[in-house]
């Protein structure tokens with residue numbers, strides 16, 4: 316471990332079902348909002364994914380996802396609260412014309428969701444204090460996917476915020492033939508097994524910090540949610556404390572799988 320004035324650097328070694336994850340990570344020693352740790356947590360998730368990807372490749376099951384395929388940009392994407400704040404902040408920094416394009420596509424998405432009565436349900440989901448299970452979410456996920464709405468970040472079937480896309484998008488990779496992804500409701504696909512899900516880790520971190528449910532916010536309402544809750548993303552903890560909470564959640568995942 317080495318210390319500079321504002322950062323603490325750690326060497327991390329995690330035994331995962333995909334292999335040993337080794338990383339050198341730095342976090343601020345000062346108080347930071349939890350959204351500031353999103354890039355670091357996503358990078359840990361991506362390193363874990365790379366280990367699993369290599370494991371599957373060696374077993375003759377390479378990833379079939381390719382640039383230009385946006386089949387997985389039609390289902391409902393869950394976003395953790397820290398990611399919602401980070402996404403909102405990132406969009407606020409974009410040039411005005413890019414923001415206009417995103418908000419115009421988002422408005423069209425909201426209109427379609429209003430027409431089918433889904434919009435209000437998504438807002439309700441984003442604000443509930445009840446802990447929802449995968450089973451609770453299934454009917455909403457099915458109704459949303461039935462509309463085949465392209466994500467409002469898609470431009471010519473390419474993600475326009477690729478570098479900043481949510482963890483759930485990064486974690487959705489398949490080893491089954493890509494044609495099967497054209498209809499995820501009918502076709503069985505084989506997702507890449509992940510040692511831990513960063514979207515869930517971040518959601519559990521937020522739950523611990525706010526003493527609330529492990530919230531997952533549907534992407535079409537995530538920016539509005541971040542606006543409504545902006546005051547909650549305050550710097551109440553040091554970067555080291557937040558990282559420790561995140562690592563505890565990852566270890567919880569790894570223990571479940573061992």
Ligand code: SF4
Pocket residue numbers: 385387388389392466467468469473474475476477480481484
């Ligand atoms: S954020 Fe990007 S990768 Fe994720 S669903 Fe939307 S377009 Fe696809």
